[in-house]
Amino acid sequence: MRIVCPFCGERELGEFTYLGDAKPVRPVAGASEDEVFDYVYLRDNVAGATSEYWYHGGGCRAWLKVARNTLTHEISSVEPALGAGAARVGA
Amino acid sequence: MAGAQTHRLDKGGLIDRSASLNFRFDGKTFSGFQGDTLASALIANGVKLVGRSFKYHRPRGILTSGSEEPNALVELRTGARREPNTKATTAELYEGLEAASQNRWPSLRHDVMSVNQLFAPIFVAGFYYKTFMWPAKFWEAIYEPAIRRAAGLGRAAGVADPDHYDKAWAHCDVLIAGSGPAGLAAALAAGRSGARVILCEEDFTLGGRLLSDGGTIDGLPVAEWLSRTLAELAAMPDVRIMTRTTLFGVYDGGTYGAIERVNDHLPSPPEHQVRQRLWRIVARRCVVAAGALERPIVFAGNDTPGVMMASAMRTYIARYAAAPAKRIALFTNNEDGWRTVEAALGAGLQIAAVIDARPDVSAAYRSLASKGGFPVLHGSVSGVEGGKDGVRKIAVSLTGGARAEVEADGLAVSGGWNPAVGLTSYHRGRPKWRDDIAAFVPDGAPPGMVAAGAANGDFGLGACLSQGFAAGAAAAHDAGHNGKAGTAPVADDEAFSLTPLWHVAGKGKAFVDYQHDVTASDIELAQREGFESVEHLKRYTTLGMATDQGKTSNVAGLAIMAAVSGRSIPETGTTIYRPPYVPVAIGAFAGHHRDETFHATxxxxxxxxxxxxxxxxxxxxxxxxxxxxxxxxxxxxxxxxxxxxxxxxxxxxxxxxxTLGKIDVHGRDAGAFLDRVYINTFSNLAVGKARYGLMLREDGIVYDDGTTSRLAEDHYFLTTTTAKAGLVMQHLEFCRQVLFPELDVQLTSVSDQxxxxxxxxxxxxxxxxxxxxxxxxxxxxxxxxxxxxxxxxxxxxxxxxxxxxxxxxxxxxxxxxxxxxxxxxxxxxxxxxxxxxxxxxxxxxxxxxVEKGHVAGPELNGTTTAADLGLGKMMSTKKDYIGRVMAGREALVAPDRQVVVGIKPTDKARRLRSGAHIIPKGQIPGPGNDQGYVTSVCFSPTLDQWIGLGLVERGRERIGEVVHAHDPLRGEDYDVELCNPVFYDPDGGRQRG
Missing domain, CATH: 3.30.1360.120 (Probable tRNA modification gtpase trme; domain 1)
Structure with missing residues (x-):
């Protein structure tokens, strides 16, 4: 498997670390226990298109948001994960 | 002295007759030539019996001439280098080679385990599963030991491998598997277009079928065309040709696995060289020109030594100048099989008869038969008479019902050809059925991969060349190279006509999977017992599950299954294909990552x-x-x-x-950032001061600790534990980039600085x-x-x-x-x-x-909270931080949690051991009253006794209580006292002095 890092170019899987689903957004300060519980534990087990966090620890140390299909392993996009999990007030 | 090469032909072959090589098989000395495989050298010496079969210990000979070989497995080399299950058909001969047959005792010719054949009824399909229905005692006492002794392949060396293995990367535009006509044509086209090409060939000689089959290309004899083509490719700087290299797997993103047998053709690798090298090849495009495998026909006695694939027989004759038999019969259901007759006659060997299952034989071959003076029998082989000395007589069922007998010492068999669909199917591509060739062809190949020539079901020499050339040119074009490819090599296509025939009914065992001893009746039995799905069939009968992965057996097995279940072959379908295409030594995957270089130091x-x-x-x-x-x-x-x-x-x-992790934290918001990742506050830390900090995971459990100092208004220096140095950096980068992008902060790992x-x-x-x-x-x-x-x-x-x-x-x-x-x-x-x-x-x-009661790894064990460690007061209530909300969950703040406490044996002379469980005094130890355990211990010179820390239920409320330490692992039981974890200088006067 290879990931095209937006900063470093196409690199081999061994340079990256997988974290998981990039969908959950960290609840705002003061959120309820239930909201945080969902954020910490609840994940969809998707057969198909997903977006997930990968860390380019063997390269530029950027956290990336990778759109990948879990059925075909095809990667359709890679972008910096800047703010992807940031709390959104009023969201 | 080496025996005479009784079956070596007087002339021909791609062997170097000036380079004679001595070798030993089962202790007996033979000789062969440079360019031989172990199999061809054995054949040249008239050896027919090379092994015993897996379950029934039946005598077996050489069936094929390639990596699909199911029978001729040997233990190659001796001592620490002994390698079991090595295919004699791919092992290159070298001076002093030593090989031994497998799975026999006391000798290959007199194997007592061949009595297994008498017990054949209990070794039927699913026999292993059926044994579980028998009384347990019978299984343990008789069955399991008996199976272990009776069934099997070679013996592992049993000692460490003395050789080295390497791992390497390569990158190219066009990767080509196979150097037959299609592969070479693809390399020519891609190379001329300007693409970077890597061609992998598993054989030690380039050419594939061109080495055995002859013919004419571009008006030249194939040998001449081959040397001209190889010279042209060698002159291209961006074309890399790798022999002894098998492409075995396809992985995501155009990454391929290949195994290069760098020095397997030598007795042992030269000094400082590796035995094998595992390649990971990254290619934009891949052309699979891996050819096709000839398939057997299933008939009684089809495993008798001397029964051989027709194409293998002509390979031994033409390429190795070795005669597998002197009086040969051919059993074929297609036109291609007849080419073996041509090769045999050309070498001066005798043809006993051709048994052709087709209704018609071409006029050309009919006249060849009359000229050669041998009969053409319309029908099928129904049985073989012979034994460990090979084929003696062949029983034929003639079309129309009559029977005939043919005397011969070798039987060539051709049941048609199966394209090598492994590589193209590794991404769950399901090959599709083609009626005209009665075979599966690639479908749904991984992105960027295409099959050409025989691997694509197009067997003619002309088709191989034109398809390979077109595929190579297209692959180069797709990879961005558009140089002039020139014109494709031209050759005629041979005639191909086939009448499908999979199984001939007859008396006696008819083998489908030679290596696992699976017979046609096993498949019929499995179907009767309800195992109709191919995946079930495979597992129940173990068809295709041996080291050859069923290369010669799978399709025949499916065909028999289809016939007994009344479905078509495509309806029956194939099992899932998985890499590796050939067995790859675990050592190659490990490479240099063993012993002291297992990991970086x-x-x-x-x-x-x-x-x-x-x-x-x-x-x-x-x-x-x-x-x-x-x-x-x-x-x-x-x-x-x-x-x-x-x-x-x-x-x-x-x-x-x-070894502590060290991170420089810079930026206007450095303090605010640290406030969010630590449970305590750092934004109010004065410049010139340090503070101990504790981080949680988002689930509220302690993640890491360390001291962080403020060196300037906008510069902190953070330390982590040794173990978490890399992970904390990763975690902090996640917080910075993904969660808190609004903060003006930068992180620099300075652990190594x-x-x-x-x-x-x-x-x-x-x-x-x-x-x-x-x-x-x-x-x-x-x-x-x-x-x-x-x-x-x-x-x-x-x-x-x-x-x-x-x-x-x-x-x-x-x-x-x-x-x-x-x-x-x-x-x-x-x-x-x-x-x-x-x-x-x-x-x-x-x-x-420990004397100071500081927590470390054994206490920061992924289950403890800040409060468990006695650090609950550090948790700020004035700010949000990672893990704050989850740390407040009911179970994480329960009063009966196991918390850090000091522990010392009541007997001062007693040694305390970590791992001992804490049980209330006077109770019988058990899981119900287990209140925690000792996490860290030491002998304290200061207190002159063993002391420790532990995680004990309500530990801090029980200071002074005597409890019981129970250590079932070491068989120790003793009393300990729970105490203040700070054993030394509890008010901290010394460190402030």
């Missing part, structure tokens, strides 16, 4: 100095750390460690702590004054406890100095640029000599931290 800046001192090192993660520094006369580690602790507590010592030493003991200041510039104020007022700032050293080097203490003594930690680490250790020894300075290792460090 990190050395601390003072490592070499510590080694000079005779330090004993301990592995902590990738690091080697000095564990203690033994001195002459000390009888054990405990004596050394005790001395080191006393020296620190009574004078001064130092320890390399560079700073050598850090802990200097501890009441004489620390005396020593430091010798190192630090005299202008620096090190007094308690000028540099108070938890102070942190940059200082100049004597000589001008800038250092970072922190007044922090892990030992509980008056202590500093000093950081210098890593390149000065070695010099720092030597200078501390020199300057500290008057004060009796003592270097100490991680053991003494650990003793002092």
């Amino acid at each position: 990190r050395l601390t800046p003072s490592h070499h100095w510590a080694a000079e001192q005779g330090a004993v090192f301990v592995d902590t993660g990738l690091w080697k750390r000095a564990q203690w520094y033994p001195r002459a006369g000390e009888k054990d580690w405990l004596e050394s460690v005790t001395r080191e602790v006393k020296a620190v507590r009574g004078g001064v010592g130092f320890c390399d702590v560079s 700073w050598a850090q030493f802990s200097i501890a003991g009441p004489k620390t200041r005396d020593l430091l004054k010798e190192i630090v510039d005299p202008a620096e104020d090190l007094s308690n007022e000028g540099f108070p406890f938890m102070g942190a700032r940059e200082v100049a050293l004597r000589g001008g080097i800038k250092a970072r100095l922190f007044r922090i203490s892990f030992s509980g003594e008056m202590a500093f930690e000093i950081s210098v640029p890593a390149r000065f680490g070695d010099a720092m250790a030597r200078n501390l020894m020199l300057a500290g000599a008057p004060f009796g300075v003592t270097p100490y290792g991680t053991e003494a460090l650990g003793v002092m931290r």
Whole structure:
């Protein structure tokens, strides 16, 4: 498997670390226990298109948001994960 | 002396008759030539019996001439290099080769286990599963031992592999599997277009079928065309040709696995060379020109030595000048099989008869038969008479019902050809059925991959060349190379006509999977017992599950299954294909990652100095750390460690702590950022001060701890534990980039940039004054406890100095640029000599931290909360931070949690062991009353007894209580007292002094 890092170019899987689903957004300060519980534990087990966090620890140390299909392993996009999990007030 | 090569043909072949090689098989000496495989050399010496079968111990010979071989498996080499299940058909002959047959006792010719054939009824399909329905006693006493002894392949060497294996990467535009006509044509087109090409060929000679089949290309004899083509390819700088290299797997993103047998053709690798090399090849496009495998026809006695695939027989004749038999019969259902007759006649061998299952034979071959004076029998082979000495007589069922017999010492069989669909199917592509060739062809190949020629079901020489050429040109074009490819090589297509025939009914065992001894009746039985899905069929009968992965058996097995279940072959379908295409040694996957190079080794800046001192090192993660520094006369580690602790507590010592993770945190919002990742507050830390910090995971469990200092308004220096150094950096980058992008903060890992030493003991200041510039104020007022700032050293080097203490003594930690680490250790020894300075290792460090009640790895174990560690008060209630909400969950704040407490045996002489379980006094130990366990222990020289820390239910409320330590692992039971975890200097006066 290879990931095209937006900063470093196409690199081999061994340079990256997988974290998981990039969908959950960290609840705002003061959120309820239930909201945080969902954020910490609840994940969809998707057969198909997903977006997930990968860390380019063997390269530029950027956290990336990778759109990948879990059925075909095809990667359709890679972008910096800047703010992807940031709390959104009023969201 | 070597025996005569009785079956070597007088002329021809791609062998070097001037290079004679001696070899041994089952202790007997033979000779062959350079260019032989072990199989061809055995054939040249008239050896027909080469092995015994897996279950029934039936005599077996050589079936094929390639990596699909199911029968001719041998143990190659001896001693530590003995490699079981090596295919004689691909093992290159070398001087002194030693091989032994497998799965027989006492000898190949007299194998007592061949009585298994008498018990054949119990070895039927699913026999293993059926045994589970028998009484357990029978299984244990008789069945399991009997199966273990009776069934099997070769023996592993049983000792460590003395050879080295390598792993390497390669990158190209166009990767080509196979160097037959299609592969070479693809390489020509892609290479001429300007693409970077890698061509992998598993054989040691390039050419594929061109080496055996002859023909004419571009008006030239194939041998001439081949040498011209190889010369053209060799002249292209961007075309890399790798022989002895099998492409075995396809992975995501155009990554391919290949195994190169670098030195398997030598008795042992030359010095400093590897045996095999595992390649990971990244290619934009891949052309699979892996050819096709001829398939057997299933009939009674089809495993008799001397029964051989027709194409293999002509390969042995044409390429190796070795005659598998002198009077040959051919059983075919297609036109291609007849080419073996041509080859045999050309070599002066006798043809006994051709048994052709088709209704018609071409006029050309009919006239060949009349010219050659042998009969053409329309029908099928229904049985073979013969044994370990090979085929004697062949029974034929003629079309129309009559029977005939043919006397021959070899039977060539051709049931048609199966394209090698492995590589194209590894991404769950399901091959599709083509009626005209009665075979599966690739479909749904992984992205960027295309099959060409015989691998694509187009067997004609002309088709192979034109398809390969077109595929190579297209692949180069797709990879962005559009140079002139020129014209494709041209050749005629041979006629191909086939009448499908899979199984001939008859008396006696008819083998489908030779290597696993699966017969046609096993498949019929499996179907009767309800195992109709191919995946079930495979597992129930073990069809296709041997080391050859059913290369010669799978399709025939499906066809028989289809016939008995009344479905078509495509309806029956194929099983899932998975890599590797050929067995790959685990050693190759490991490469150099074994023994001392299993993983990278990190050395601390003072490592070499510590080694000079005779330090004993301990592995902590990738690091080697000095564990203690033994001195002459000390009888054990405990004596050394005790001395080191006393020296620190009574004078001064130092320890390399560079393995801690170190991160520079810069930016206007550095403090705000730290407030969000630590449970306590850092934004209010004064410049020039250090503070202990604790991080949680988002689920509320403690993640890591360490001290963080504020060196400037917008600059903090954060330390992590050794174990979590990389992970904390990753976690903080996640927080910074993904969660809190609005903060103006930057992180720099400086773990490797700073050598850090802990200097501890009441004489620390005396020593430091010798190192630090005299202008620096090190007094308690000028540099108070938890102070942190940059200082100049004597000589001008800038250092970072922190007044922090892990030992509980008056202590500093000093950081210098890593390149000065070695010099720092030597200078501390020199300057500290008057004060009796003592270097100490991680053991003494650990003793002092336990005496001080500081938590470390055994307590930060992924289940504990801040409160469990006695650090609950650090949790700020004024801010949000990672883990805050989840840390408040009911179970994480329950009053009966196991918390850190001190533990000491009531008997002062008693040794305390970590791992012992804590049980209330007077109760019988059991899971129901297990209240925790001892996490860390040490012998405390200060208290003159063993002490420890533990996680014990409500531990802090039970100080003074005597409980029971239960250690079933070591068979120990003793009483311990729960106590304050801070055993030493509980009010902290020493570290503030």
